[in-house]
Amino acid sequence: MGGWILAVFxxxxxxxxxxxxxxxxxxxMISLMPALCCILAFVGMMFYxxxxxxxxxxxxxxxxxxxxxxxxxxxxxxxxxx
Amino acid sequence: xxxxAIGIICVTLFLLCFSWTKERVTQIESEKNASIKQDLKNLxxxxxxxxxxxxxxxxxxxxxxxxxxAIYFFRDYVKVNYRMLxxxxxxxxxxxxxxxxxxxxxxxxxxxxxxxxxxxKTYMIAMLVAGALNTGFYFIPNNITWILIFxxxxxxxxxxxxxxxxxxxxxxxxxxxxxxxxxxxxxxxSSSSMSQKLSWA
Numbered sequence: 001m002g003g004w005i006l007a008v009f010x011x012x013x014x015x016x017x018x019x020x021x022x023x024x025x026x027x028x029m030i031s032l033m034p035a036l037c038c039i040l041a042f043v044g045m046m047f048y049x050x051x052x053x054x055x056x057x058x059x060x061x062x063x064x065x066x067x068x069x070x071x072x073x074x075x076x077x078x079x080x081x082x
Numbered sequence: 083x084x085x086x087a088i089g090i091i092c093v094t095l096f097l098l099c100f101s102w103t104k105e106r107v108t109q110i111e112s113e114k115n116a117s118i119k120q121d122l123k124n125l126x127x128x129x130x131x132x133x134x135x136x137x138x139x140x141x142x143x144x145x146x147x148x149x150x151x152a153i154y155f156f157r158d159y160v161k162v163n164y165r166m167l168x169x170x171x172x173x174x175x176x177x178x179x180x181x182x183x184x185x186x187x188x189x190x191x192x193x194x195x196x197x198x199x200x201x202x203k204t205y206m207i208a209m210l211v212a213g214a215l216n217t218g219f220y221f222i223p224n225n226i227t228w229i230l231i232f233x234x235x236x237x238x239x240x241x242x243x244x245x246x247x248x249x250x251x252x253x254x255x256x257x258x259x260x261x262x263x264x265x266x267x268x269x270x271x272s273s274s275s276m277s278q279k280l281s282w283a
Binding site for chain 1: 129150151203220259
């Protein structure tokens, strides 16, 4: 990925001095491009529906369900083995 | 040779890991509608999962682009010739070391802070601050002290989100189980791992 973006800014592997354009590219790759990623992640997260409240509800409901299943299988064992 | 040795150790550890652990989660539904195809179908209809995959792609792209360009950035833009006495570390090494140390601080702070203020909320704040700091990185003077200070602060926030993403994938596993009755931990975590590989490629 990094290599591709460098290539877009005409990075010259053989050259001793990179062009101003390439150096500008390197500069924004370490600053503004990651910043853009942060903004994307921020915006994406805005639409994420699993808030902590929701997560808590989900795990409570799951525990209820699991307990029910465990009780049933315990009951089954009792009936079958006694 | 070295790679081979690491490979052998890895395989041994994987096998030990398998034999030393025990499945404790009980499957709620029976195996009647258990198929990878059905699980994948469920996953592709899971909106939070899509959002999380996209978000973690962005978060990892952040690290991939930033880290891969650092060496070139130091050679062509910063142009500081410095070697630390004794260790022989140059500026790029020190830059990475500072980043890793700050990453660690962020990772260690994550469980306590996210438990108190919420994962989603603190994730968004961390991204906002990291975005602002990175924008600032463009405008700071070409001076190693500034660069290292910003690297330190950025890496704290970048490190903070890494365990959060993992733990949010676990939340998706639970949500998916409640919806479909299938506990697809393996599938969902491999999808998270794949999004990592994609962004590093």
